[in-house]
Amino acid sequence: MLDWGMMTGASSPADQAAIAAFLSDPATHGGDVERIDTHGSMVFLTGDRVYKLKRAVSFPYMDYGTREKRAAACEAEVKLNRRTAPSLYLGLAPVLRGAADGFRLGPLVQRAEGEAEDWLVVMARVDREALFDRMAESGRLDADLMRRLADAVAAFHASAERFTDRGGQAAMRWVVEDNVAELAERPDLFGPDRLARLADLSRVALDRHAGLLDLRRDGGLVRYCHGDLHLRNICLVDGQPTLFDCIEFNDDIAIVDVLYDQAFLLMDLEHRGLRSLANALFNRMLERTGDIGGLVLLPLFLSTRAAVRAKVEASAGKDRSAREYFDHALTAIDPPGPKLVAVGGLSGSGKTTVARMLAPDIGPAPGAVVLRSDAVRKELWGVAETDRLPPEAYAPDMTHRVYAELADRARRIVSAGHGVVVDAVHARIGERAALEDLARRLGVPFRGIWLEAPPEVLIARVEARTGDASDAGESVVRRQLTYALGEISWPRVVHLDGDEDSKSKLRQIIS
Structure with missing residues (x-):
């Protein structure tokens, strides 16, 4: 449990600037440090460790606006990611007030308790060349590795907590409609007619398969999944495919149909021009799960995943990439016939x-x-x-x-x-x-x-x-x-x- 009564310190981006400067200082760690910024975190790599500071930001889908919420999110991140990567997630560390208005790093702990200016997720550092997106770029992924990855994903999904009060057609409709609304903000980028086609085809698919989506939810196929399962969030640890950096900040994104979770990975491989690897992963997953009944949902799931990426890339100013993902979404929702x-x-x-x-x-x-x-x-x-x-x-x-x-x-x-x-x-x-x-x-x-x-x-x-x-x-x-x-x-x-x-x-x- 978090002891909110003893939480003190940084509560705004301005407050966090000083903490970020402290964490960026090699003197803090006794060696070189590299900083990587994401929309939700500041990540500091030094020696054999990684420190992740959650930004004091609030979005409709992710709220780290108070130190209490950031502390809770740090605890959740460690807990959830230990399901798949226990050796990577070492625990939490408090940023404490030091002498002369400075800061100091507190000891590694397992719970966010006590006085702290802010909290950090502490991870073991992984060689970047062991990340699957890097391996994809250098041609080091192969079908055997994809089958081993499928085994890891299938085992994770099999053990994940089940929910019957989330997911189903209502959850997928929320994602689709949210995509359409946000994509519509950039008519110059996606085109009203093309967006209307994507929206119409997605809604038709939702209506056609609403019963199946709810049936799968009621049958236990909506689980606490990874939520962000793409190549950049997979690495080799001791030679084994390992999933990390799952969604901890929004249950609506993480608690989903297991096939929708898998669809992000399939879409990512396909988008990189690696369909043969996607097919190897897909077939091995099907061997492990026997989920033939879910196949009819794949076009909708793959398209929705690509549309999510399109809006994320657009919001980041990556127009070319956004268009490519949008094209992918249109292609996936209107696939060729079977053979x-x-x-x-x-x-x-x-x-x-x-x-x-x-x-x-x-x-x-x-x-x-x-x-x-x-x-x-x-x-x-x-x-x-x-x-x-x-x-x-x-x-x-x-x-x-x-x-x-x-x-x-x-x-x-x-x-x-x-x-x-x-x-x-x-x-x-x-x-x-x-x-x-x-x-x-x-x-x-x-x-x-x-x-x-x-x-x-x-x-x-x-x-x-x-x-x-x-x-x-x-x-x-x-x-x-x-x-x-x-x-x-x-x-x-x-x-x-x-x-x-x-x-x-x-x-x-x-x-």
Whole structure:
């Protein structure tokens, strides 16, 4: 608890100027110090620590106008961020009155108690090159890291506190209408006609999905999330993706649908031209959550996130960036239609590699959902993806069940307006025909691809696998080579590692 009776000191920006000067002085820390200013804080980096002083400012969405509110916000920031980054958030430190009207730093504490001129959040300093936005700029992010990040986000969301009295369609409508009102203040920047289109499409989506938004809230999918989940607020700590700097100043921004929280990260990757990484993150999150029902909301969520960034950039005088985010918001709310793609071939033919390569180019952002028969089989059998299955798990009745589940999930995904790639052997004519029939019934384009490679390549690939969902080895490949596959109407492509011609041909097939 905060002891407000003993709170004294700075209560205005003018008062804080002296404190900021004190914190900017190398003599205060016994070494060099760097200052970074944001709209809500002054951040001081020195040695192995970071000190964050919250500005004495009041906005409709963020109020640090009194020292009591700043103290409460400091406590909340440490508490909330320790959910995901406990080693980074060390505690709080008071700024105390020193001799001759100067200041001094008080000891590290865990609660804002006692007399203080102001309060600081104290963090362990992280190498800037370990920040994900820096890693993105230097090309150091990859699909494996995105899958590990998805695991971290999914675990965080799974443990986050649930709310049924917040979120839902009313909360999303508030965000959309607030965006529209603030964007309308800059008709020179966004254009009245284009803004009207964004507003109309967003409202139509809200009306169409109002019931689903409330259903998700009532079902526990509105939780105390991060609220500001983009690459700049993610770093590597001991080699692990770590979320930090969550929203602590406004519960309406932080307590949201888990998919809306994730949408900020997907939008950020997409906006940086990193759709393949967004698709890898998206697919891994879907594997962890199974949230196919939420896919229909993604266009609205991605668009709203981009619109929020557009108004923030505009308020900061970054007109070019604001326009780019606004364009992104318009594109996301009016996405292309879904498409059903099937990738077949014997074990080792490269199905999963090709499916993941093609997925970013299929359907609405951030690309298609990849359904992999090997992973679905393990899921239905109730084991981890890398556990080996007994022979009976590959009996005909189980295989039939796997393909039925793949078709059902594909139906649900396409019906939600999203693209899908089904990655399975598809050795039987009926297995191939089933997906073609499904696409016809749903009224969406279908593309089938049959991958081939020489037997020695197939065997070498399956024998080289480690930590993979597939159990296939040399004996499985040799048995598959004896299959009577029947007529294969899908385009055949010989897929060899590093073959750019085959990649180009594959992309032409799905276009």
